[in-house]
Amino acid sequence: MTANPVGAPIDHEDQAAIRESFRRLLADHGSEVAVRRASESDTGYDTGLWRRISALGLAALAAPVEHGGAGAGPVLIESLMEAAGAALLCAPLLSSGVLAAGLLANSADEAAKARLLPPIASGERLATVALTGERGLWTPDDVTVVAVRSGDAWRLDGVAAFVTHGAQADLLLVVARAEGDLQTFEVAADAAGMRRESLKTFDRTQPMARITFEGAPASLIAGAGAHALERTLDLARVALAGEQAGGARRVFDVTIDYLKTRIQFGRPIGGFQALKHMAADLLVEVESAASAARGAAEALEDGSAEAEALVNLAAFACADAFSQVAAASVQMHGGIAFTWDHPAHLYLRRARADAELLGGSDHYRERYLSALEAAHV
Amino acid sequence: MSDDLSPTDVQAQLDANAADTMTRIFAHTVAAFGTEAVKQALLPRLLAGGIPFCLLYSEPGAGSDLASVRTRAERAEGGWRITGQKVWTSGAQTAEFGLLLARTDWDAPKHKGLSAFLTPMRQAGVDVRPLCQITGERHFNEVFIDGALVPADHLLGQVNEGWKVLQSALGYERVGMGAGASERRPGSVGDNRVDLIALAHGRGRLADPLIRHQLAQAIAWRQLNALNMDRARAEITASGASSLPSLGKLAMSRILHGDARVMTAILGAASLLDGPEQPDAEDANYRALHAYMTSIGGGTDQIQRNIIAERILGLPREHEADRELPFRESRAVIG
Numbered sequence: 001m002t003a004n005p006v007g008a009p010i011d012h013e014d015q016a017a018i019r020e021s022f023r024r025l026l027a028d029h030g031s032e033v034a035v036r037r038a039s040e041s042d043t044g045y046d047t048g049l050w051r052r053i054s055a056l057g058l059a060a061l062a063a064p065v066e067h068g069g070a071g072a073g074p075v076l077i078e079s080l081m082e083a084a085g086a087a088l089l090c091a092p093l094l095s096s097g098v099l100a101a102g103l104l105a106n107s108a109d110e111a112a113k114a115r116l117l118p119p120i121a122s123g124e125r126l127a128t129v130a131l132t133g134e135r136g137l138w139t140p141d142d143v144t145v146v147a148v149r150s151g152d153a154w155r156l157d158g159v160a161a162f163v164t165h166g167a168q169a170d171l172l173l174v175v176a177r178a179e180g181d182l183q184t185f186e187v188a189a190d191a192a193g194m195r196r197e198s199l200k201t202f203d204r205t206q207p208m209a210r211i212t213f214e215g216a217p218a219s220l221i222a223g224a225g226a227h228a229l230e231r232t233l234d235l236a237r238v239a240l241a242g243e244q245a246g247g248a249r250r251v252f253d254v255t256i257d258y259l260k261t262r263i264q265f266g267r268p269i270g271g272f273q274a275l276k277h278m279a280a281d282l283l284v285e286v287e288s289a290a291s292a293a294r295g296a297a298e299a300l301e302d303g304s305a306e307a308e309a310l311v312n313l314a315a316f317a318c319a320d321a322f323s324q325v326a327a328a329s330v331q332m333h334g335g336i337a338f339t340w341d342h343p344a345h346l347y348l349r350r351a352r353a354d355a356e357l358l359g360g361s362d363h364y365r366e367r368y369l370s371a372l373e374a375a376h377v
Numbered sequence: 378m379s380d381d382l383s384p385t386d387v388q389a390q391l392d393a394n395a396a397d398t399m400t401r402i403f404a405h406t407v408a409a410f411g412t413e414a415v416k417q418a419l420l421p422r423l424l425a426g427g428i429p430f431c432l433l434y435s436e437p438g439a440g441s442d443l444a445s446v447r448t449r450a451e452r453a454e455g456g457w458r459i460t461g462q463k464v465w466t467s468g469a470q471t472a473e474f475g476l477l478l479a480r481t482d483w484d485a486p487k488h489k490g491l492s493a494f495l496t497p498m499r500q501a502g503v504d505v506r507p508l509c510q511i512t513g514e515r516h517f518n519e520v521f522i523d524g525a526l527v528p529a530d531h532l533l534g535q536v537n538e539g540w541k542v543l544q545s546a547l548g549y550e551r552v553g554m555g556a557g558a559s560e561r562r563p564g565s566v567g568d569n570r571v572d573l574i575a576l577a578h579g580r581g582r583l584a585d586p587l588i589r590h591q592l593a594q595a596i597a598w599r600q601l602n603a604l605n606m607d608r609a610r611a612e613i614t615a616s617g618a619s620s621l622p623s624l625g626k627l628a629m630s631r632i633l634h635g636d637a638r639v640m641t642a643i644l645g646a647a648s649l650l651d652g653p654e655q656p657d658a659e660d661a662n663y664r665a666l667h668a669y670m671t672s673i674g675g676g677t678d679q680i681q682r683n684i685i686a687e688r689i690l691g692l693p694r695e696h697e698a699d700r701e702l703p704f705r706e707s708r709a710v711i712g
Contacts (some may be wrong), residue, residue, distance in 0.1 A: 257688050271693035273679075276686035285623050291604035303546060313597055362590070369574075369593040373583075376574055 005105040005231070006064045006071040009301075015076050018058070024079050024088040025052055032343050038090040043208035044168055045200075045219060050091040054123025061093065062102035062235055068121030069101055069111050074235060078242035078297035082290070084247030085322075088346055090205040092126055095165040098239045099172050100127030102232040103184060104219060108223025112186065116171065127171040129184075130211055131158035131229065138233070138359040140182055140226060145213055147178035147185055147220075154178070154185060154220055155193070156213035165358070166209025167198040174211075174218065182225035191216045203353035205346070234307075237315045237358060238300055239295035244318035244354050245286075249326040251347035252286045255279070255329045262334075277333055280326050288322035309371040315364035319355040326351035382408050383419070384425070390424045400466070403430050403548045406476060407495070410533040410542050415495060421472075424662045432475035432550075433463040433496065433520060434543065438709060441680045443478070444487040444540060445699075448522065450494060452477035458530040459496060460520050462690040465674070469505040470517040473684075476546060482537050483705040490704050491539035493546075495531040536594060550675065575637055576657065582643045591639040598635055602628040618690045619712045625679050626671070633668035 010018070038046035047140035055060055061077055072080070076099060084093055084185050101120055119125040133144035145158035156176055166172070170279025172187040187194060199208045227254030233245075256279060271273055292345050296314035299307040326348040330337040337344035355361060391401050404423040407416060422428050435656035439445040448461025459479055469475070475496040482490030496503075502525035507515040534542045575591050576585040602625060609621035620646045641648045650658045672678045686692040699707035 003674055039503035059487075118446070143596075256692070259692060265700060268693050270686075270690075273683065273695070276680040276690075276692050277679065279692065280627065281683035283690065284628055287608075287624055288601040288620060289606055291608050292601055295604040309600075313600060314594075317597055317601055365590060365593040367598070368597065369589055372596060 005102075006069060006073060007061060007066065008071075008148045009073055009230070010071060010076060015079075018056075018070070018072075018076065018098035019079055020057060021056055021082065022053075023083050025049075025056060026083055026089065030087040032088070032346070033172070035090045035346065039204040045092055045165065045205075046358045048087075050126075051123055053091060053093065055120070058093070059097055060101040060117055060121035062232075063099035063105050063113075063121060067117035067118055070097075070121075072360040074238050074297040074300040077235065077239050077295050081239045081242030082249075082293070082364055083084070083248030085243035085248075085251035085350075088205055088247065088350055092128065092165040092168070094236065094239055094243070095128040095169070096120055096126050098132075098236050099164075099232060100171070102223070102235045103129055103173055103224055103228060105229035106224065106231045107184065107221050108228075109221045112221050116186070119135040120171070126165060126168055127173060128163060128165045128169040129173045129232075130163040130166060130346040131175040131233075132160065132162055134159055134161040134210075135362045136162050136356065137363070137377050139363075140229075140355075143175050143176055143182060147176040147183060147218065149179070154218045156185060156187065156216045157219045159212055160211045161212070162199075162211045163211055165207055166211055167196045168207060172211070172219065173224075174213070176218075178220070182204040182226045182229060184221045185218035186221055187213075187218045191218070193217070201243070201353070201359055203349040205350060206353055206357075210377065212244045215371040221366055230273035232302060234311050234357065235355060237311050237364075238293065238297045240354060241289075241311075241314035242298060244322035244351070245289040245353070246284050247347055248322040249352055251326050251329045251344065251351075252282055252308060254343065255282075255332050258333055258336075265324065278332060282328055285324055289318045292317040296358075305375070309368055309375065312364045312371055315358070316361040316368065319361045322347075322351040323355050324328075383495040383539065386411065387424070394424065394426050396424075396426050398425050398550065399430065399432075400428075402432070402546050403428065403474075403476065405549050406493075406542060406546045408491065409545060411495070412530045412532070414530045419495075429468060429471045430476065431466050431468045431472035431520075432496070432546075433442075433522075436462055436695045441677055442709070443543070445707065446478050446480060446491065447709065448477070448479045449483075450481050450492055450527070453526065455476055455526065455528070457494060457527045457529065459494065459502075459525045459527060461522050463520040464508070465521065466518045466520050467516055469498065469520050470507070474498060475503075475520070476533070477522075478539055478543055480704065481539075483710075485537060486701050486704045487699055487704045487707060487709070488540045490537055491543070492536050493533040493539035493542035494527045495533055496522075496527050497531075500525055511669070512663055517698060536555055559703065571635065573643075576640060577643050577705060580643050580647075580657075586637075587642060589669045591642055595632070595635040595639045598628065598632045602632060623685055623689060626675065627678055629670070630672035630678050633664065633671050637665035637668050641665060657685060 029052060029368060034046060060069035061072045065071040085141055104117055120127050123271050132138045135141045135142050143154055145160050147154050147156050156174060157350040169191045174185045174187050175182055176185055193214045197210045199210055201208050259275055260268050262269045292314040296310040299310040330344045330348055336342050387404055391404055407419055407423060417426040434443055436446050438447060450457045450459050475498050477494045478491055480490050481492040502523050504521040506519045508517045508519050509515055573595060576586055579594060582588045605621050609619040610621035644661055646657055648658050648661050651662055652659055683695055687694050
């Protein structure tokens with residue numbers, strides 16, 4: 001089993017160059033104003049920025065270079081997602097770049113890779129993965145779409161919920177129960193028997209859809225079952241942890257700057273211990289989140305025996321850290337952060353959404369303990 | 378010779394000898410601030426790791442506010458006479474020297490009237506009394522000093538510049554504590570010092586979801602700190618500096634208190650008992666008390682938060698009512 005479905009690792013200097021280009025792109029085109037505009041737009045994401053990300057070669061982040069992907073492993077993906085989280089990127093990097101491209105890369109279906117990955121990489125097609133039911137647990141048990149075979153053809157029935165960029169996607173990879181096992185199916189955006197309902201989301205930067213299948217025609221992606229799905233989810237967990245670590249650090253930095261400039265009682269409020277002590281405790285969370293996300297990415301990239309525990313640790317530690325830091329940020333700013341125009345609530349919304357996406361903290365805390373127990377026995 | 382030893386040279390020799398934190402503090406301080414005579418006499422022995430010594434900083438009236446020390450040093454025949462009381466001194470019974478902070482100018486502001494001395498401990502006028510701690514152990518001492526003599530050449534640094542010496546020594550102590558906090562990353566709980574999962578399993582509590590939640594969190598805190606320290610080492614290797622070790626002590630406080638809390642939760646009513654017949658309870662109860670050594674000792678968590686906020690985050694310094702006053706007018710003196 002290869003540790004890296006995307007081929008040879010990108011060397012250190014090239015990774016640094018990619019990170020720098022992405023960071024600069026977000027600095028130039030991913031401002032808060034742009035994020036707000038995109039999140040309120042009809043498309044629900046920043047199509048212009050997504051084109052630029054595609055032009056940088058990062059749209060199919062987790063896909064191999066031979067199919068036009070970025071060939072990024074967990075470490076590079078994590079670091080790019082830190083930058084994306086810091087900027088509250090309003091584009092389908094996780095949906096299309098990590099989940100969909102990653103699931104195809106992890107599949108055994110060479111024909112599907114050759115056919116589907118290049119248009120995902122060029123940004124011509126936006127892809128996403130529908131992989132949880134209405135309970136929103138992101139576990140195998142929670143998959144409620146059923147695939148039925150008739151001859152060589154498959155049809156899907158059931159509901160997929162919380163599908164990120166589900167209404168925007170040109171290509172849907174749908175995880176379904178097929179003859180007892182989980183399998184992945186390709187469904188065209190205009191497939192008959194599929195109804196996509198765009199959902200109003202709490203985090204306006206992360207559009208979601210509920211998708212109902214009633215005999216929708218689907219094609220099986222070979223070798224994209226439970227194992228490939230779990231590998232893809234691990235990658236997505238690390239990516240999301242990176243996004244959370246990056247978001248936590250940015251909203252923390254914004255808060256510290258405010259503490260230095262906001263004057264009350266004749267002095268900067270950052271001089272009050274009530275706030276200094278909160279800040280010191282939050283710094284522990286911010287740094288721990290970064291260490292957890294990066295540690296998990298490294299372990300996954302190395303195929304280390306610790307990877308399972310570390311990915312689960314990152315999943316809840318980063319979720320909790322971002323939630324805590326973003327919530328405290330609003331409180332520490334005071335009234336100004338209770339306004340719509342202040343960015344603090346954008347981070348709070350993203351933090352709360354990210355903390356549920358792919359499964360909640362308690363779920364991952366339990367998985368972490370189980371992984372430690374398994375290692376312990 | 379010894380006066381040519383740079384901090385890097387001292388560090389290299391200490392590393393080569395795998396010196397402990399106390400030896401490191403003392404060697405760096407003597408190398409940086411000792412007189413030529415003291416360096417000649419002590420450095421070779423110190424670098425070989427051979428001098429027991431103690432830190433005479435804290436006093437009953439100068440804990441978090443260390444610059445308020447009231448132990449006095451007065452010029453006398455042959456050097457300085459010291460009078461005062463120190464506390465929380467580990468190793469005082471066996472120490473040959475104490476690194477002592479004393480006031481030499483009562484008319485200067487608090488930080489500017491202090492001097493640091495290398496005090497010979499084995500003399501009349503130095504009375505060491507063990508202090509019984511909340512755990513029942515006697516690790517620390519009180520040190521009563523009544524006219525003890527310090528030879529003139531045992532002054533460290535300049536007269537009235539003892540705060541600088543102390544800051545340097547504390548810096549080396551914190552580096553040591555950061556390193557102490559950096560345990561190997563636990564791949565399984567097997568290398569946690571407290572094997573919480575085994576305890577929960579042994580007590581039949583491992584299936585309890587509330588216990589599982591607490592267990593996971595306690596183990597996670599320890600592993601997150603280990604990951605932070607891994608990053609600190611990588612940052613120091615790459616750029617020579619890292620702010621992460623400063624977070625280690627605060628993180629370790631919550632780890633140790635957290636371990637004790639989850640052990641107690643696992644034991645339940647069994648933690649009412651104590652003693653060698655009840656080793657699990659004794660262990661949990663001991664840890665619950667001993668954790669305060671980390672959250673109070675070496676700067677309380679609250680002082681540590683001030684330091685992080687001020688030195689790492691650049692937030693404004695704490696107001697200090699007596700910072701600019703002649704020390705004799707401070708409430709530390711007049712009450």
